[in-house]
Amino acid sequence: MRIGGRIQAAIEVLETVETQHRPIAEVLKDWGNAHRFAGSGDRAAIGNLVFDAVRWRSSSAWLMDQETARAIVLGTLAYRWGWNLETLADFMAGDEHGPEPPTAVERTLLSNASLDKAPAHIRADVPEWIEPQLRATFKEHWVDEAAALAARAPIDVRANSLKAGRDKVLKALDQFGAKATPWSPLGVRIGAGSDFDRSANVTNEPGYQKGWFEVQDxxxxxxxxxxxxxxxxxxxxxxxxxxxxxxxxxxxxxxxxxxxxxxxxxxxxxxxxxxxxxxxxxxxxxxxxxxxxxxxxxxxxxxxxxxxxxxxxxxxxxxxxxxxxxxxxxxxxxxxxxxxxxxxxxxxxxxxxxxxxxxxxxxxxxxxxxxxxxxxxxxxxxxxxxxxxxxxxxxxxxxxxxxxxxxxxxxxxxxxxxxxxxxxxx
Structure with missing residues (x-):
């Protein structure tokens, strides 16, 4: 699939998630079953965009001044992924399976995207009713803490000390750029990646099958x-x-x-x-x-x-x-x-x-x-x-x-x- 088709697929999946109130993973699985031509890389890329759009749903909708799936996806691509507006427009226009290019209104909104004047719960990307809960815990830092909860997570694994030490696990996962976690003496971390990057499927690795490690934050x-x-x-x-x-x-x-x-x-x-x-x-x-x-x-x-x-x-x-x-x-x-x-x-x-x-x-x-x-x-x-x-x-x-x-x-x-x-x- 070309990038325009991936963007359109993400919009369609997000529309289903929003209107049917179903879990993302379930909707993505159904989409993949209905579109067998899409390879594993395409499905992973579409999933990344959908998950990120949901992470920042509130702020993207506010930036685009509407809550449609299209607006949220475009807001995510431009504001969170940092895609240049002209590049984004070229991807959309250059693919017959892609969405319509940005309208004049959308171009204006994307060009001037800023959350400086957004309400606190919008900048935090949480439902407004949750603000008191987060404020009670984090006090004046609650927006920053909530914003961190909206970011992508890395993959952490725990070395199973009954079978392997951390050094052995680090070597087994070196191809993914694995590093030792800062606090747990047993932890190994693989970075979250960005944009369309595929996540490492560590459960397919021989070390996992041998019981050397378990996936655990x-x-x-x-x-x-x-x-x-x-x-x-x-x-x-x-x-x-x-x-x-x-x-x-x-x-x-x-x-x-x-x-x-x-x-x-x-x-x-x-x-x-x-x-x-x-x-x-x-x-x-x-x-x-x-x-x-x-x-x-x-x-x-x-x-x-x-x-x-x-x-x-x-x-x-x-x-x-x-x-x-x-x-x-x-x-x-x-x-x-x-x-x-x-x-x-x-x-x-x-x-x-x-x-x-x-x-x-x-x-x-x-x-x-x-x-x-x-x-x-x-x-x-x-x-x-x-x-x-x-x-x-x-x-x-x-x-x-x-x-x-x-x-x-x-x-x-x-x-x-x-x-x-x-x-x-x-």
Missing amino acids: EASQLAVLLAGAEPGEQVLDLCAGAGGKTLALAAEMNNRGQVHAYDRDKTRLKSIFDRLRRAGTRNVQVHSADSDLKGLLGKMDRVFVDAPCTGSGVWRRRPDTKWRLTPAALEARMMEQSQVLDEGARHVRPGGRLIYVTCSVFADENSGRIDSFLRRHPSFAPLPVERIKGEALNAVPARTVPNGLLLSPATTKTDGFFVCVMERAG
Whole structure:
């Protein structure tokens, strides 16, 4: 496909996403199935443009003075990708499958594109109702933090210490320009790329198939390291999902002791078994959704709660979710978070620890949930920040917030994660 055709395809996909309120990945898959002539490079390029258009939907619409898919795509190409207006017009006009060239009005708007006078939530590219949540967390820096959440994310992987060190993984992924992450001693990062650049498909690599590494953002890696799990301990991963943090916990424990992996949604656990086998993990016991966990009550050295949340900290990877989020959905997540915290507390032994983690940057889901929990469970107390981080992680420039630590794209160059470690009185 020529560039004009790619632009037109992106407009069509975005129109479907907007009008049918469907996930981007699903619509892109349907488009590819209906347009078999498009190669893998074309599909990847179209996906890049669609995802970026959604990242900056609000600011592009404001710049173009309309919210159509065409306006948002053109605004993204000109303002975010930095394409010269004449070059863009040539691409569009020189392809019979491309969109109509920019109109006179569009040319004027694109030539004078500036967000200097845009409202704060437009510059931040977030729904207006979310502004108070971000302001409560980041104070005067909230626009910059939100803007960082709208950028593309790199690909981070975690070296599986049961099978390979970071140097081995770096060598295996050298063809993609892999570098060591700045904070996690196990992390390897591949840059996000720009414009139509294809992302590295690291799960196709032999090293991945051999279990040398797992795809995991550095913030998620740090959350596990901050949990401080030790070999020989009994650990409950209460919201294990697909098992990313379960695998990391097991590796930190060097396959000694036991990690109990549980999730009340059985569909989320279905991929964990293949991942455990590939990683060479031997100290994980998977509990099905209908399992009775009574035998673990009051016996766990650590309970890791990766709570259900809005996912505001991973908007770089799932930009469409920020536009679908509603106040009602936020309230529902907060109720679930309180419930899972209460459940987790029941399994912590005296002197043990409860680790609460979200991939959210909203204060109500983070410090707010901990405040509420502590009123219900006075036997628990958050650990001071210096005791959470430990010597190996002291350099991490995480933001100290009430009851814990917050990582974010603007501050730590990671996804947005909140980590609180609480200790139960002995």
